[in-house]
Amino acid sequence: MLLRFAPMIYGPTFLFGLGEGALVPLLPVMAAALGADLAQAALIAAVIVVARLVGNLPAGWAVARIGERRTMAIAGSVALAGGIGVLLAPSVGVLAVSVLGIGLCASAFGLARHAFMTTRVPLSYRARALSVLGGSFRLGMFAGPFAAALLLAIFGTESAAAWFFIGCLAALILLVLVARDPEEDLAAAGMLPMQTRHAARNPDAAPSAARPSPDGVFATMWHHRGVLARLGLPAATLSAMRQARVHLLPLWGVSLQLDAGTIALVVGITGALEFALFYTSGQIMDRWGRLWACLPSMILMAGAFLGLALTHDLPNAVGWYIAVAAVVGVGNGLSSGILMTLGADVAPPGDPAPFLGSWRTLTDAGAAATPLVLAGVTAAVSLPAASAVIGVIGLLGAVGFTRYVARFVPHAR
Numbered sequence: 544m545l546l547r548f549a550p551m552i553y554g555p556t557f558l559f560g561l562g563e564g565a566l567v568p569l570l571p572v573m574a575a576a577l578g579a580d581l582a583q584a585a586l587i588a589a590v591i592v593v594a595r596l597v598g599n600l601p602a603g604w605a606v607a608r609i610g611e612r613r614t615m616a617i618a619g620s621v622a623l624a625g626g627i628g629v630l631l632a633p634s635v636g637v638l639a640v641s642v643l644g645i646g647l648c649a650s651a652f653g654l655a656r657h658a659f660m661t662t663r664v665p666l667s668y669r670a671r672a673l674s675v676l677g678g679s680f681r682l683g684m685f686a687g688p689f690a691a692a693l694l695l696a697i698f699g700t701e702s703a704a705a706w707f708f709i710g711c712l713a714a715l716i717l718l719v720l721v722a723r724d725p726e727e728d729l730a731a732a733g734m735l736p737m738q739t740r741h742a743a744r745n746p747d748a749a750p751s752a753a754r755p756s757p758d759g760v761f762a763t764m765w766h767h768r769g770v771l772a773r774l775g776l777p778a779a780t781l782s783a784m785r786q787a788r789v790h791l792l793p794l795w796g797v798s799l800q801l802d803a804g805t806i807a808l809v810v811g812i813t814g815a816l817e818f819a820l821f822y823t824s825g826q827i828m829d830r831w832g833r834l835w836a837c838l839p840s841m842i843l844m845a846g847a848f849l850g851l852a853l854t855h856d857l858p859n860a861v862g863w864y865i866a867v868a869a870v871v872g873v874g875n876g877l878s879s880g881i882l883m884t885l886g887a888d889v890a891p892p893g894d895p896a897p898f899l900g901s902w903r904t905l906t907d908a909g910a911a912a913t914p915l916v917l918a919g920v921t922a923a924v925s926l927p928a929a930s931a932v933i934g935v936i937g938l939l940g941a942v943g944f945t946r947y948v949a950r951f952v953p954h955a956r
Contacts, residue, residue: 551722553679555615555715556656559622560680562711563649564687565694566629567591569701570642576701579635589914590639594646595653596907602651603763603900611655615719618655622648623712630705653680654903658896661887667829669887670836674825674880681818681879763897770889771901774947778882778902779909780940781837784844785878786910787933788813788871790917795851798926799860809865813872820876827877828884834948837881838941843874845937852931882906888952 570591571584579587606614621644628641656676664672694703764771792813796806827836847870854863886902887895913933920929 551718552656552660553676554718554722555619555652556676557679557683558711558715558718559619559649559652560683561687561690562626562683562708562715563645564684565691565704565711566626566645566687566708568688569691569704570629570638573629573632573701573705574635574638577632577635577638583635587635587639587642590642591646591649592907592911594643595650596904596911598647598650599654599900599904599907600761601647601900602654603897605651606655606658606896606900607894611659612719614655615652616716618648618651619712619716619719622652623709623716626705626709626712630702630709650903654896654899657883657886657899657903660883661890661895661899662892668825670828670833670880670884671822671825673883673887674821674828677880677883678818678821681814681821685814685818763891764901767889767891767898767901770951771905773943774885774889774951775902775905777940777943777947778885778906780936780943781841781878781882782906782909783913783916784841784848784933784937784940785875786913787848787917788844788868788875790914791848791930791933792868792871794917794921794926795855795864795930798855799864801861801864809868812865813868813875816869816872817876817879820873821879824877824879824881825884828881832948833881833885833888833952834944836877837885837944837948840874840878840881841937841941841944843877844871845934845941847871847874847934848930848937849934852927852934855927885948885952 567588570588571579574584574587602614602618605617609617625641625644625648628644629638632638632641657673660669660673660676690707691704694707695701697703792810793806796809801809824836824840847867851863851867854860854867857863886899886906890898890902916932916936917929920932
């Protein structure tokens with residue numbers, strides 16, 4: 544039903560993912576060209592993850608007070624400035640500040656669209672709508688590196704990726720500002736929940752009709768501390784599992800002494816499986832309930848990482864590596880949109896943005912902590928031990944989902 548509104552609803556998300564997917568893989572190369580050593584180059588690439596984490600709470604504040612569309616327009620403009628900063632950076636410090644700004648805006652942009660979908664999409668197909676939202680970003684992130692590779696082949700310089708990022712953001716800003724507001728179209732088609740329909744048709748009344756006077760971000764966090772501590776922690780473990788496959792699978796390939804092309808192919812197969820299943824996840828959640836998607840996803844990924852820990856020294860270790868990567872891809876694909884859907888399910892219906900800022904901060908913290916856990920356990924014990932630890936974390940998350948999804952999201956089973 545949302546297909547006719549796809550360019551307005553999903554287009555900006557795809558454009559941001561496409562530009563970011565093209566730029567991020569080349570950030571370490573750009574940092575090295577400015578004189579950064581290997582550790583500093585890795586730190587530049589990590590800045591954007593940290594910025595996403597710390598940007599969620601102020602993003603929730605902004606969306607609650609100035610609205611989703613204005614937040615996206617402002618975030619896109621500031622990210623555009625960050626892209627120009629990356630392009631013209633004279634030093635590693637300026638590059639880091641520019642990347643920090645891009646990451647902060649990525650948080651604001653993602654939260655704005657999440658809040659819009661939470662309040663405007665009916666419960667009957669909320670999961671599918673949010674799965675497509677997640678899928679559109681994944682498609683952009685998947686296609687972005689290929690676009691960057693093509694630009695490098697044509698122009699022979701990393702700055703081409705920065706120009707491409709700037710172009711994507713310029714198109715995004717124009718789409719947000721010029722295109723018809725999807726909320727108005729959805730209201731005209733009778734596809735908005737009743738409590739938001741009047742506000743969409745009467746913009747002057749929107750602040751009072753669409754939502755109550757917003758509470759502060761920290762007050763909202765404290766008020767909803769129960770659901771954040773119980774359901775939010777399993778959600779953080781799912782985010783950690785997703786991030787683990789980004790770091791652990793390439794490291795495992797290196798430990799097996801595979802060449803870069805083989806590792807890239809295996810990781811690429813994983814990404815293709817993830818993208819292929821994004822809509823399936825939404826269908827499962829809408830038809831049978833949230834638990835029927837998140838629980839199989841967690842069990843598949845946790846079991847795969849636990850099994851991987853036992854295969855490193857086997858004669859057919861490479862075959863096991865490929866099989867595990869495929870299982871992780873299927874598991875992660877089945878989880879597409881789950882974190883956004885669960886956040887939308889438990890968010891206050893009138894004013895979800897401050898709560899979603901807390902929710903996304905918690906889930907992003909799980910992702911941000913994963914590389915540290917992997918590095919620490921690998922240094923202290925071994926890489927197979929790190930894989931086993933990730934698997935155990937996933938099983939604990941599955942137990943948490945089993946206990947708390949039915950408690951906090953009873954209508955979604």
